Amino acid sequence: EAGVTQFPSHSVIEKGQTVTLRCDPISGHDNLYWYRRVMGKEIKFLLHFVKESKQDESGMPNNRFLAERTGGTYSTLKVQPAELEDSGVYFCASSQLTGKTGELFFGEGSRLTVL
Amino acid sequence: AQSVAQPEDQVNVAEGNPLTVKCTYSVSGNPYLFWYVQYPNRGLQFLLKYITGDNLVKGSYGFEAEFNKSQTSFHLKKPSALVSDSALYFCAVRADSGYALNFGKGTSLLVTP
Numbered sequence: 001e002a003g004v005t006q007f008p009s010h011s012v013i014e015k016g017q018t019v020t021l022r023c024d025p026i027s028g029h030d031n032l033y034w035y036r037r038v039m040g041k042e043i044k045f046l047l048h049f050v051k052e053s054k055q056d057e058s059g060m061p062n063n064r065f066l067a068e069r070t071g072g073t074y075s076t077l078k079v080q081p082a083e084l085e086d087s088g089v090y091f092c093a094s095s096q097l098t099g100k101t102g103e104l105f106f107g108e109g110s111r112l113t114v115l
Numbered sequence: 116a117q118s119v120a121q122p123e124d125q126v127n128v129a130e131g132n133p134l135t136v137k138c139t140y141s142v143s144g145n146p147y148l149f150w151y152v153q154y155p156n157r158g159l160q161f162l163l164k165y166i167t168g169d170n171l172v173k174g175s176y177g178f179e180a181e182f183n184k185s186q187t188s189f190h191l192k193k194p195s196a197l198v199s200d201s202a203l204y205f206c207a208v209r210a211d212s213g214y215a216l217n218f219g220k221g222t223s224l225l226v227t228p
Contacts, residue, residue: 004158031214040220042217043159043207045215045217048214048215055214056213056214056215058215059215091158093159101147101164103149103161103164104159104161104216105161106151106158106160107158108156108158
């Protein structure tokens with residue numbers, strides 16, 4: 001069974017440009033999460049989808065970040081325009097259980113470097 | 116709001132010795148506690164979780180963790196460390212009021228031969 005896959009693995013862009021990160025969850029997983037880790041700091045929650053609906057987007061930093069999950073399958077996270085402080089590793093995770101006891105399955109992350 | 120503290124940035128242990136990676140949490144209501152491990156250039160892998168019941172939970176690769184409600188701690192332990200255990204370890208908590216996992220900063224574990 002394929003795990004959570006993320007693309008690209010690494011993206012280097014200049015300040016002001018746009019980047020779109022993609023996440024393909026494990027097949028059949030209705031829950032999809034985005035997290036971000038800035039160097040040396042905590043892994044911060046960004047948002048949570050249940051199928052195509054945003055369940056919780058309280059962690060989204062500002063309106064330069066837009067997440068979508070059309071059709072309830074893969075998800076994209078767009079940063080437009082990118083700023084220096086957006087640099088970090090963006091993790092996607094998915095889970096099957098809708099309750100709060102299930103563990104999350106993480107992708108390998110997309111490293112974003114904004115110059 | 117819930118939070119997790121991992122007080123040690125790095126833990127060094129000799130192979131064969133017991134290891135402990137510390138975690139304390141703050142949450143309203145019942146906590147759901149998790150440990151994840153990240154090997155270099157890999158995603159986070161689930162190790163173990165505490166939801167309810169026995170305070171000592173056992174997980175993957177011989178790891179275990181003890182939930183201590185009075186001390187609000189959930190320390191990760193292993194009786195005998197392996198060099199291959201060297202990785203970054205994250206503690207996480209989820210409150211029963213939400214779905215988001217809140218992670219600590221991570222602790223780098225280095226096991227030397």
